[in-house]
Amino acid sequence: MLELIVFSLLNGLVYGLLLFMLSSGLTLIFSMMGVLNFAHASLYMLGAYLAYTISLKIGFWPGLIIAPLLVGVVGALIERYGLRNVHRYGHVAELIFTFGVAFLIEESVQLVWGRQNVDYREPEILSFPLFTLWGTDFPAYKAFMLAISVAIFIALLLVLTRSRVGLIIQAAITHPNQVAMLGHNVPLVFTGVFGVGSALAGLAGVIAGPALGTFPGMAAVLGSIVFVVIVVGGLGSLAGAFVASLLIGMLQTFAVAVDYSLEDLFAAVGITTSKTSALIDLYTVTVAQIGPILPYLLLVLILIFRPTGLLGKREV
Amino acid sequence: MSAIAPTSPRTGGTFLRRNAIWWVALLFVLLLPQVARSGTSIAVLNQMCIMVIFSLSYNMLLGQGGMLSFGHAVYFGLGGYFTIHLMKMASGGFFMPLPLVPLAGGLAGLLFGLLFGSFSTNRAGTVFAMISLGIGEMIAASSLIFVKFSGGEEGITADRTDLTSLFGIRFRSEVDVYYLIAAWMVLSAWLMYRFSRTPVGRMANAVRDNPERAEFVGYSQKHVRLLSFMGAGFFAGIAGGLFAVNYEIVTEETVNLVSSGTVLLQAYIGGVGFFAGPIVGAIVYTLLQTLLSNYTEIWAFYVGLIFVATVMYAPTGLTGIIMMHLPIYRAGKLRSLALPYLRIGVPALCCTIGVIGLLELLHFLSVRAVGQSTKRLFWLTLNVEQPFAWIIFSVLAVGGFLVARRVAPSVLAAWEAASLHAFGGRAR
Numbered sequence: 001m002l003e004l005i006v007f008s009l010l011n012g013l014v015y016g017l018l019l020f021m022l023s024s025g026l027t028l029i030f031s032m033m034g035v036l037n038f039a040h041a042s043l044y045m046l047g048a049y050l051a052y053t054i055s056l057k058i059g060f061w062p063g064l065i066i067a068p069l070l071v072g073v074v075g076a077l078i079e080r081y082g083l084r085n086v087h088r089y090g091h092v093a094e095l096i097f098t099f100g101v102a103f104l105i106e107e108s109v110q111l112v113w114g115r116q117n118v119d120y121r122e123p124e125i126l127s128f129p130l131f132t133l134w135g136t137d138f139p140a141y142k143a144f145m146l147a148i149s150v151a152i153f154i155a156l157l158l159v160l161t162r163s164r165v166g167l168i169i170q171a172a173i174t175h176p177n178q179v180a181m182l183g184h185n186v187p188l189v190f191t192g193v194f195g196v197g198s199a200l201a202g203l204a205g206v207i208a209g210p211a212l213g214t215f216p217g218m219a220a221v222l223g224s225i226v227f228v229v230i231v232v233g234g235l236g237s238l239a240g241a242f243v244a245s246l247l248i249g250m251l252q253t254f255a256v257a258v259d260y261s262l263e264d265l266f267a268a269v270g271i272t273t274s275k276t277s278a279l280i281d282l283y284t285v286t287v288a289q290i291g292p293i294l295p296y297l298l299l300v301l302i303l304i305f306r307p308t309g310l311l312g313k314r315e316v
Numbered sequence: 317m318s319a320i321a322p323t324s325p326r327t328g329g330t331f332l333r334r335n336a337i338w339w340v341a342l343l344f345v346l347l348l349p350q351v352a353r354s355g356t357s358i359a360v361l362n363q364m365c366i367m368v369i370f371s372l373s374y375n376m377l378l379g380q381g382g383m384l385s386f387g388h389a390v391y392f393g394l395g396g397y398f399t400i401h402l403m404k405m406a407s408g409g410f411f412m413p414l415p416l417v418p419l420a421g422g423l424a425g426l427l428f429g430l431l432f433g434s435f436s437t438n439r440a441g442t443v444f445a446m447i448s449l450g451i452g453e454m455i456a457a458s459s460l461i462f463v464k465f466s467g468g469e470e471g472i473t474a475d476r477t478d479l480t481s482l483f484g485i486r487f488r489s490e491v492d493v494y495y496l497i498a499a500w501m502v503l504s505a506w507l508m509y510r511f512s513r514t515p516v517g518r519m520a521n522a523v524r525d526n527p528e529r530a531e532f533v534g535y536s537q538k539h540v541r542l543l544s545f546m547g548a549g550f551f552a553g554i555a556g557g558l559f560a561v562n563y564e565i566v567t568e569e570t571v572n573l574v575s576s577g578t579v580l581l582q583a584y585i586g587g588v589g590f591f592a593g594p595i596v597g598a599i600v601y602t603l604l605q606t607l608l609s610n611y612t613e614i615w616a617f618y619v620g621l622i623f624v625a626t627v628m629y630a631p632t633g634l635t636g637i638i639m640m641h642l643p644i645y646r647a648g649k650l651r652s653l654a655l656p657y658l659r660i661g662v663p664a665l666c667c668t669i670g671v672i673g674l675l676e677l678l679h680f681l682s683v684r685a686v687g688q689s690t691k692r693l694f695w696l697t698l699n700v701e702q703p704f705a706w707i708i709f710s711v712l713a714v715g716g717f718l719v720a721r722r723v724a725p726s727v728l729a730a731w732e733a734a735s736l737h738a739f740g741g742r743a744r
Contacts, residue, residue, distance in 0.1 A: 036442050082628065089631050092384045095445055096584060099386070100624040103577065107617040111679050220573070224453040227446050235443070289461055296454035303447060304435050 003134040008253045014142050014211075016249025017149030021204040022222065023229040023241040024156060025197025031173045031236035032193055034091050035083065038098035040201050041223030042105035047071045047202030048209030048218065049113050052120035060123040068202040075198020079191045102219070110216050122210040145207050152200065153242075160238075169193060173236075228295045232302050234312015243310055248295050255291035338506050345498040349491050358490045364602040365494075365501040366558050371582045371594035372508050373551035378580070379588035380512055381544040382524030383437070384445040387452025388552055388579050393459065393571025394428050395421030395553025397466060399560040400474045407478030414479045414487050415496055418557030425553020426546050433545035437538050440524070449573075456572040471567030474560070487561075497558050504551050509591055511547055520544045581623050587633020596635050614679050621671075640731070647738035656723075656730035663719035669694070670713025677705060 026040050047067050054063035078101055086097045121127075122141040129137035160166040172179045172189050180186045205218075212218065229248055233240030302309060345365070349358060370392055377383040399421040406412035436447040459466040466472060476493075477486045487493050511517050519540045522530045527537040560566050569575060578601070586597020601619070608615035630637055644650055677698070698705040 030442075034442070036446065082624075085628055091442055092382070092445075093627060093631060095384060095442060096580070097624065097627045099577070099580065100620060100627055103581075103620040104617070104624060107614070107620050111614055111617060111675065112682055114682050224449055224573075228450055231443075231446055231450070285461055290458075293454050293457040293461065296450045296457070299447070299450040300435070300454070307438070 003136060004257050006133065007136060007138070008257050009250070010138060010142070012250035012253040013246070014145050014149070014249075015253055016246035017146065017153065018204055018208055019222075019226060019229055019249055020242055020245035021149055021152055022201050022226045023233070023245055024153075024238060025200040026226060027230050027233075027236060027238055027241045028169075028193055029197045030230065032169075032176075033083075033094075033190055035094045035098065036227070037194075037197070038095060038223075039078065039102040039105055040197070041219040041226060042102040042109075043071050043075055043198045043201040044205040044208070044222060045109060045216075045219040046074065046105055047205030048120060048214045049109055049118065049205075050202070051206040051209060052113075052118050052214055055120065064203075064206055067206050068199040071202025071205070072195045072199030075201075076191050076195030078198075079194035083194075084187070102223075106216065106219055113216075115216055117213060117215040120209045120214040141211060145211060148203070148207055152203070156200075225295055228299045231299055232295075232309055234309030237309065237311045240309055240311030247310075248298070251294050251298065252291055255294050256288050258287040261286045335506070338502065341505075342499075342502045345502060346495065348498075349494055355490065358494050360602060360606050362490065362494055362497055362562050363606075364599055365497045366555050366562065367579075367582060367598035367602055368595050369501055369504045369558065370552055370555035370579050371586065371598040372505055372591075373548045373555065374579045374583045375588055375591075375594040376508060376511070376520075376544050376548040376551070378583060379590075379593065380517065380524065381520045381541055381548075382440045383448075383541060383545070384441070384580075385448040385576070386445055386573065386580070387448040387450075387455070387576050388548070389571050389573070389575035390432070390452050390455045391425035391428055391549040391552035392556040392559070392575065392579075393566070393568075394455070395425045395556030396560040396566035396570050397459075397472065397556075398424035398553075399557035400472050400564075400566045401465075403474035403476060403479060403560065403564075404472075407475060412479055414476055414561060415499075417479070417561060418500060418554050421553040421555075421557025421560065422550045423553065425549035425551070425556065428553075429546040429549025430542070433542045433549070437541035437545050440527070440541065452573055452576050456568060459568045459571050466566075466568065469568065471565050471569075473565045476561055476564055493562055497562060500554060500558055504554055505595070508547075508551060512591060516540065516543050581619065585623055585626050585633055587635035587637075589632050590635040590639065593633050593635040596638075597633065600634065612676065612679075613683075614675060617675065618672075640735070643738040644731075644734045647734075649734045649737055652734050653730060656727040659723050660720055660727045663716040663723070665716070666712045667714075667716025667720060670709045670711070670716055673705070673709035674713060677709065 022040060022044060026037060029035060029037050029040075050070055051060075051063035051067035054066055082097060082101065083094060086093050122144075128140050131138050158166075160169065168179060168184055168189060172184070172186055176186050179189075209218075212221075225248065229244045230241050232248070233242070233244030348361060352358065352361060370388075373391075374385070374388050377385050377388065395418075399417050402412065402417050402420040403414075406417070432451050436444060436451065460468060477488055479487075487496065512520075519530065519535050520543070522533075523535070523537045523540045530537055530540065556566075556570065559570060582597040582601040583594040584597065585600060586595065587593030604615065604619055604622075608618060612618070626633060632639070641650065641653075644653065673694070
């Protein structure tokens with residue numbers, strides 16, 4: 001039991017911080033421009049694929065740097081030449097535009113790299129078990145993922161709160177006109193934030209690719225979860241996104257380990273269920289099986305009972 | 317229009333005349349199988365009609381209610397599941413003629429619309445979009461988990477010919493099913509059109525344009541949205557029910573996010589600002605899907621390109637483009653646009669050919685067998701290892717785009733001049 005808790009905690013932390021790397025960029029972009037970037041998870045996938053190609057040519061480590069930069073450039077281009085033109089049609093049109101871009105990125109990834117999984121692996125130097133507890137290995141690569149995520153988190157925090165750029169960004173979120181009046185190039189700030197947010201998504205893809213698999217569906221697997229994270233955390237709240245990322249990360253990893261169903265619960269309190277009932281699915285499905293829908297269930301519950309999200313201020 | 321306009325008494329004659337276009341539409345779809353006789357074309361027509369209903373129901377949300385949904389397939393898919401369960405239960409069991417079973421899908425869509433709409437219609441815009449996405453994911457994932465209800469990955473099947481026969485029609489052939497679907501399509505489209513003219517439909521527009529003012533008039537924006545939402549759920553369920561009747565199988569693919577995305581693509585390409593937009597969109601999309609996929613494996617990419625181009629350059633969709641030219645056509649000024657359109661059409665065509673060429677070559681590189689280096693494209697045999705073809709296509713694509721962008725303002729000016737003339741110089 002202790003083994004299960006420790007490893008679920010660790011895995012949940014790795015997964016949660018990965019989610020935060022995606023949701024932080026998404027939240028920043030949303031609070032600045034009011035645009036939910038539907039293509040965010042597609043950029044994550046693009047990062048993984050680019051890193052795969054780079055790792056074939058010149059190795060894993062250059063890919064760790066180059067792939068996120070490339071994805072950041074792609075993101076900035078999308079903002080500059082796409083989103084900015086669509087802006088005049090309103091937020092709904094912007095959302096639809098990013099949806100179209102997500103569709104295009106996903107299709108072009110399949111166009112270039114094919115529809116199969118690609119064999120993107122962690123570097124040799126990191127493929128060993130870091131420690132073994134109760135006979136279960138904890139891979140060094142996961143520790144590496146953890147380290148990168150924590151480093152990014154701290155860097156983001158420092159840049160946003162301690163640096164001049166961070167101050168301008170924070171000001172541009174709430175008072176874009178005032179900031180422009182002070183002589184700052186607000187559209188450039190927007191493009192920059194969009195680019196950096198995309199680069200973060202790309203980096204998340206680079207480090208997640210070897211651990212979670214690099215395949216055409218990887219954007220769809222994570223994309224909606226990231227949206228759930230930022231709604232549950234509270235729209236536009238970076239701290240909320242952090243809490244919700246960890247919460248959902250833990251929720252999903254712990255759910256996988258719990259092999260009980262409603263039937264077991266009923267049996268424990270002495271109620272027997274009929275095997276022929278039409279609701280038999282509902283009783284016999286285990287928590288592990290419904291793991292994938294738990295985040296969405298959480299989303300619905302949050303919307304009903306706390307429409308602002310965990311730490312958000314604006315009503316959903 | 318307004319309360320001042322005299323309303324004609326609802327006698328039989330005026331009913332016929334007022335709905336003339338619908339009778340023509342009904343006649344047209346009923347005669348269509350006489351022209352398109354082959355099995356494939358009937359199959360395409362069936363799919364098209366189902367998609368028309370689905371897209372129209374989607375436009376009750378996006379176009380008329382201002383609600384961008386990424387999870388509309390939930391109601392389509394659940395409608396399909398409930399219909400197929402009804403078909404299974406009714407097969408030989410009790411009196412249930414096939415033409416009525418889609419109603420079960422409609423009711424399922426309505427009820428789930430009420431359920432999910434009750435907490436998701438508080439706001440429109442981005443928030444609504446995200447909630448709809450969450451619900452869509454939840455239902456899609458659930459449909460793989462609750463195997464007894466949905467059949468898991470294999471889906472669930474039924475036999476439509478087992479149901480009670482009505483006047484001896486057992487719906488064995490696809491053509492029989494076509495008439496059923498087409499009748500449902502015209503009926504649903506007519507009902508949806510009527511809905512958009514009711515006070516509720518009008519208030520949906522008001523809430524879309526300015527929710528605050530609608531509230532000041534005394535309407536709850538939430539209730540107005542919820543009513544549209546339920547209506548959209550109902551008709552999506554009907555479409556899902558017809559899907560179940562037509563294909564006799566419902567799988568997770570009907571309810572998942574890809575299906576939700578498809579309906580958004582269709583409606584938007586057709587034009588969400590017009591009632592007929594989604595109809596045009598569904599027809600064009602289905603044609604693209606069935607025809608284009610004969611020629612290229614990457615047809616979905618082209619559809620995505622068309623979609624993004626629509627969002628960026630023609631947000632009113634295909635119908636919007638047609639409507640832009642209607643007054644000019646009526647004024648007989650369409651000819652004055654021929655030359656400007658030719659001027660932009662040629663470079664645009666070059667650009668399109670270049671882009672298609674590059675994409676096809678790129679795709680060929682990723683799928684080709686070892687040692688294979690030539691590809692047939694546009695009746696030419698191209699060698700992908702030589703730079704020649706790449707350069708030609710790149711020049712066409714980039715050059716075409718640049719020239720088209722250069723002449724675009726003058727073409728726009730020509731259109732403006734023509735439409736100004738069409739309106740007789742009146743300020744619009």
